[in-house]
Amino acid sequence: MEAVAVLAGPAMRGPLQDLLRSHGLALQRWEHLRSHHRPGGAVSALYRVQCRRTGPGPAADDALTLHLGATTGDVAAGPDVATARIAGLDLRLWFHPHDPVLRSLPWATDADAVARDVFGTGEPARLSLVAYRPLRRAVIRAQHFDEAAYLKLLPREQLPALRRRHRLLEGSGVPAPRLLPGASGPDREAVILSPLPGTSLFRLLVEDTEAAVRPEALLDLLEALPSGALDLPLRRSWADRAEDYAAAAAAVLPGEQNSIFDLARRIRGVVESAPAGPLVPVHGDFHEGNLLLSGGRVTGLLDIDGLGPGRRVDDLACLLGHLAVLAAANPTRPQLGRALADFRRVFEDAADPAALNARTAGVVLTLVSGARAANGRSRTRNAGIRLEAAQQLLRAADR
Structure with a gap:
């Protein structure tokens, strides 16, 4: 919890300043x-x-805007990685995009290199950063005239498993992105994925689009996951890690530390006692941002990194947990509350209600630490809204 406060606090000025100074830059x-x-x-x-x-030169007074990264993780030092120590923490710092783990990120953010290696042309591609978690993953959309591709970067050791998952879904009837040739090869620390049609369920719900999707259609989609996924490694669910995520939540809401850890213990109690159902193929991160739809039909299932054996109730809880946060954070959009109630009613018929609501509370708990200032509210207030939603869900599991 101390590291979270330090990396977001004023003491970071010194390490950032030192890193810039070593490259002839003044903060x-x-x-x-x-x-x-x-x-x-x-x-x-x-x-x-x-x-x-x-220093001297015509560009000495030119203002620059740069992005820097820092981590408490034990990453190897090198020419692109600086070290620092503050408040008892050993840090590694770098200039974006030179992520010390995602080593192909400089290539993936180079419009000329992507155009050459992905589209086979000398005309620069248009690139947009879709997602980035330092040291863990990055997703970049590349567009070249009427062609598009997604570049997904993970640590090198995780890429073979991701390719295996995408190949497993080919021909299964599940509308997942296809692996594209070229830079997806083992010499490049990225996979290149095809785009899919449709609009995200997130946008459809927020914009109150009628007939976004019937909950039953999502149950059918999960049923279509191939049985070969059962041969993949078993991963712990979100709710199984409630105590770990409680520590992250308490770092954001230190005044609620006792109630947060009590919530995690109570979630664990229901998770261990309520029936979770058999092991089946699961998506592992099944929420509205990873679902594309068109005309009420699912046209895309994204981010299949977690595909493998698990409990169906955890996929359902993942979607309900994200919907619960959306509804709680947007009370002026009543369609979100209605969607949550509709999905919950159908999902409670497909899984044990106590297990479903407790595991949904566990998912919401994982989202507390990711709260940001938005909708005129501070980060602390938005984190508190998420905590209240998790507590309400757990009360439903206890009924």
């Missing part, structure tokens, strides 16, 4: 953008800095 302003706390693991953060070059 003018800096901003902590966000932190990523991996429960039981490292804390990483991203910063935006404004600086200027030092």
Whole structure:
């Protein structure tokens, strides 16, 4: 919890300043953008800095805006990685996009290199960053005229398993992205994925689009996951790690530490006592942002990194947990509350209600630490809203 506060606090000015100075740059302003706390693991953060070059030359006074990364993780030092120590923490720092683990990120953010290696052309591609978690994953959309592709970067050792999952879904009837050739090869630490049609369920719900999807259609989608997924490694569910995520939540809401850890213990109690159902193929991160739809039909299932054996109730709880947060954070959008109630009613017929609601509470608990300032509310208030939603769900499991 201390590391979270340090990486977001004023003491980081010194290490950021030292890193810039070593490259002939003088820090003018800096901003902590966000932190990523991996429960039981490292804390990483991203910063935006404004600086200027030092020394003589016509560009000395030009203002620059750069992004820097920092982590408490034990990553290897090198020419692109600096070290620092503050408040008893050993840190590693780098200039984005030179992530010390995602070593193909500089290539994936180079419009000319992507155009050459993915589209086979000299005309620069248009790139947009879809997602980035330092040291863990990045997703970049590449567009070249009417062609598009998604570049997904993971630590090198995780890429073979991801390719295996995508090949497993080919021909299964599940609308997942296809592996594209070229830079997906083993010499490049990325996979290249095809785009899929449709609009995310998240957008459809927020925009109150009628007939976004019937809950039953999502149950059918999960039933279509191939049985070969049962041969993949078993991963712990979100609710199984409630105590780890409680520590991350308490770092954001230190005044609620006792109630947060009590919530985690109570979630664990229901999870261990309520029937979870048999092992079946599961998606592992089944929420509205990973589902594309068109005309009420599912046209895309994204982010299949967690595909493998698990309990169906955990996929259902994942979706309900994200919907619960959306509804709680947006009370002026009543369609979100209605969607939550509709999905919950159908899912409670497909899984044990106590197990479903407790595991949904566990999912919401994992989302507390990711709260940000939004909708005119502070990060602390939004984190509190998520905590209240988790507590309400657990009360439903106890009924």
